[in-house]
Amino acid sequence: MHPHALNLPRGRTLPGAVGHNRGVVRPNYAFLPPEGVLKSRLPQYDATVVRFLAAPVLGARFAQFVLEIEAGGGTRAPIVEAGIQHFYYVLSGSVVAKVDDSAEKELTAGGFLYAPPGVPLSIRNQGSAGARVLGLRKRYEAIDLPPPAPILSHQDEVPRTNHTGLDGRGFQHLLPFGDLAFDFEMNLMWFSPGTFFPAVETHIMEHGLYMLQGQGLYLLGTEWHEIWAEDFIWMGAYCPQQFYPTGPDEAAYLLYKDVNRDVA
Ligand code: UGY
Ligand code: MN
Structure with missing residues (x-):
């Protein structure tokens, strides 16, 4: 269809025909391409757009979101929430982050922070360009161990492993793997x-x-979905899943997973 027939502003193109949508929401999974995820703003941030991905209202037991932080923007004051742990991963640009009484640390793309429950954190964009940060909030499930310590690091400092015996697979556990104080990976x-x-x-x-990069086909339940960089998937418990990369280059995604806690 010619763009003018759609009343699009001059120069605008659509990712597909009007009404075409790769997005799917089911009781135990959701596939969210970025073009459908609209903007929010939150009082705890200056000059920052928030795009919610996973949330309890969707069925998830955690919240995940992208922060688009303008130059000069970020947390208005240190964020601290009793019982809630936070994780942030820089997608692009750079921010200056601080957890508890740590020194401020510049986090560039691939940098990340973990803040234990009840520990203040701040993320500010002190550069002259925008920064995009993937955020996650999860209620901490305490056990008979002290909660984890804060982390400010970068993926380049995390070893890449492969326990599968299959060539071409790689894993980077950004949080200490096997540490039972953590209730997620x-x-x-x-x-x-x-x-x-x-x-x-x-x-x-x-x-x-x-x-994060590349493309592939993702099985969710009984349906295959074409997946590209910046797409988001929520998979609820017991959602059947498989992935085949289809592009010429390596594919990579960042995966949240709840672990290390009993059920009754
Ligand atoms: O560790 C995992 O559960 C992982 N293999 N799942 C996934 O990538 N969907
Ligand atoms: Mn899995």
Whole structure:
């Protein structure tokens, strides 16, 4: 269809025909392409757009969102929430972050922070260009161990491992792997062309998946979805899942996973 027939502003193009939507929302999963995720603003941030991805109203037991922080924007005052832990990962640009009484640290793309429950954090964009940051908030499930300590780091400081025995797979556990004080993981998952999971997974853990690079086909339940960079998937417990990268280059996503806690 010619763009003028759609009354689009001059020069605007659409990602597909009007009415075409890769987005899907089901009782135990959701596939959200970025063009459909609209802007919010929140009182705790200056000059920052918030785009909510996962939320309890969707069925998720955590919240995930992208912050688009203008130059000079960010947290208005240190954010502190009793019982809630925070994780932030810089997608693009750079921010200056601080957790509790740490020194301020510049986080560039691939930088991340973890703030334990009840510990103040701040994220400010002190540069001259915008920054995009993926955020996550999760209620901490306390056990008989002290809660984890704050972390300010970068993915380049995290080793890349592969326990699968399959060539072309890579894992970076951004939070200390196997530390039972943590009740979730944030993992960078790398896939060379031609790789996949050894089996379709159907497990109790939930996922929040943010596609960082490459493309592929994602199985959710019984349906395959084409996935590109900046797409988001929420997978509820027991959502059958599989991934095949389809592009010529390595694909990667950042994956939230709740772990290390009993059920009754
Ligand atoms: O660790 C995982 O659960 C992972 N293999 N799942 C996924 O990438 N969907
Ligand atoms: Mn999984």
